[in-house]
Amino acid sequence: MANPYPQVYFGDRIVGAREASVGVASSAVLYGLSVYTVFPVHVDGSARTAFRLDDHFRRLEESCKIIGIDRFAAEWDFARFRTAVIDLIAANAPTEDVFVRATVHVVESIPGTRVRGCAIQVSIFVYAAVPIVPQDGMRLKSSPWRRIPDNAIPSRAKVNGAYVNSVLAKQDAIDSGYDDCIFLDGNGHVCELSAANIFLVRNGTLITPDVSCDILDGINRRTILTLAAEDGIPVVERTIDLTELYIADEVFVTGTSSGTSPVTEVDGRLIADGRPGPTAQTLRKRHAAALRTDTHHGWVTPLG
Numbered sequence: 001m002a003n004p005y006p007q008v009y010f011g012d013r014i015v016g017a018r019e020a021s022v023g024v025a026s027s028a029v030l031y032g033l034s035v036y037t038v039f040p041v042h043v044d045g046s047a048r049t050a051f052r053l054d055d056h057f058r059r060l061e062e063s064c065k066i067i068g069i070d071r072f073a074a075e076w077d078f079a080r081f082r083t084a085v086i087d088l089i090a091a092n093a094p095t096e097d098v099f100v101r102a103t104v105h106v107v108e109s110i111p112g113t114r115v116r117g118c119a120i121q122v123s124i125f126v127y128a129a130v131p132i133v134p135q136d137g138m139r140l141k142s143s144p145w146r147r148i149p150d151n152a153i154p155s156r157a158k159v160n161g162a163y164v165n166s167v168l169a170k171q172d173a174i175d176s177g178y179d180d181c182i183f184l185d186g187n188g189h190v191c192e193l194s195a196a197n198i199f200l201v202r203n204g205t206l207i208t209p210d211v212s213c214d215i216l217d218g219i220n221r222r223t224i225l226t227l228a229a230e231d232g233i234p235v236v237e238r239t240i241d242l243t244e245l246y247i248a249d250e251v252f253v254t255g256t257s258s259g260t261s262p263v264t265e266v267d268g269r270l271i272a273d274g275r276p277g278p279t280a281q282t283l284r285k286r287h288a289a290a291l292r293t294d295t296h297h298g299w300v301t302p303l304g
Contacts, residue, residue, distance in 0.1 A: 002099075002127040005092040009084050009124035014091045020123055027106035027118060032161020035063035036103040038256045039219075040129055041303065042292045043094050050085060050100070051291045053301040055219050057081045063157040064104055068115040072104050076122065086303045088124055097129040099257065103160070132195065132257045137264035137276060138179045140193070140251075142242055143169035147183035147191040147214045155191075155214045163195075170194035180253075182242070182266065185214050190240040196255035197221040198263075200240065200248040201279045207244075210237035220254045220287070226297070227286045233279065242267075250277030252284075260284040 010020035027033040037056040042049050050056075057078050064072040085100060092098075101124070108118035145168045148155065153162045169181040173194075182198065183191040190209055192198055197218045199208045206228050211217045228235050245251055251263035251271050260283055262276035271277075294300050 002130050005094065005098070005126040007088065007091040007126075009088045009122070011121065014087060017125065020125070022105050022107050022121060023109055025109040027108050027111055027115070028160070030110070031106075031113065032159070032164070033067075033069075033106040033115065034103050034160040035060060035067060035069065036101060036158050036160060037063075038099055038101045040256060040291055041089060041094070041098050041100055041126075042300075043097055044292075048089050048094075048303040049292070050301045050303055051294075052219050052223070052299050053082060053085065054078060055222075056102070059158065059219065060102060060104060063159065066154050066157040067159060069104060069106060069118070069120060070116050071118065071120045072122075075120070082301070084122075084124055088126060089303050092126050094126060098126045099129050100124060100126050131259050131261070133193075133253070133259075133261055134179055135259060135261050137262055137274075138253070139177075139265040140180055140182050140263055140267075141173040141176055141178040142267055143172055143181040143183055145169040145172065145181075145183070147185050149186060149214050150212075156211070156217045158216065166194035182245070183214075184242060188242060189213060190242055190245065191215050193253055193255075193258070196253040196258040196261075197224075198251065198253050199224065199280075200245055201250035201277060202244070202248050205234040205236055206279065207236045207238065207240060209240055213239055218255060220256055220260075223287060223290060223299070224254050224260065224283055227283055227290065228279075231282065231286070245271070248272070250280050252277075252280035254287065260287045 008017045008020040022028045037059045039056040105121045106118045107121045148165045173181040192215045245266045246269045254260045262280040
């Protein structure tokens, strides 16, 4: 659990966390009609940098477009978003690495089940960058709950209400003594975790579900694919059967809140010898470095 820092961006200004709220009759509350993104900010003394900030803003834009939240594009651009993040970080003055969660809420009161033309509100808050999964080896359980398909609620849009699906699946895994779940689609193919993308390594090739497999097209997923290709690691994006995980040489996951984390067990079966593998270890180090210092790809944005 992590508490938000005391200052929050809400209503086009910085306010106290308790002042930042949406109404009980809003679409955000009634229908979970909000979209969001989460990104890390690295703190090194007085220097603060955000990772792939433009991509995270683009994800907000794309999520809004998919869902039909049309007011966001009319009211926000990247310059405004970057300024809001800079002001919020300055107001909270973190001395540790943090996560920043930005959300577009549909705040129209009792509008019925519609979205176009509805009023919005943007909130941004900061909290400690504490990973949500173990970093030294995760135990995963395939979930009896199936991943919501793209033709029901699109996975490539980060819609708040859709995360009920993730809550059901992860709680089942926790209740069963595991760290997290593995979602399968309606055909039994591997999708992702409750809030992270998944990879396996077999015979030196890095394999991950492709973007048509009801997954979030994760920004950190794309980062890992880029870093792997630069390291000369063969990469394949395709459908994956659950049993492929059982016999993989390595399995690991990636996401903003999970980092790049090795998996040592799936459904009671050890992955290889039950220890983190070399590919995961290498990409984890490369990913951690990119979060802080990458200028080659233009991934790091100074904040102030």
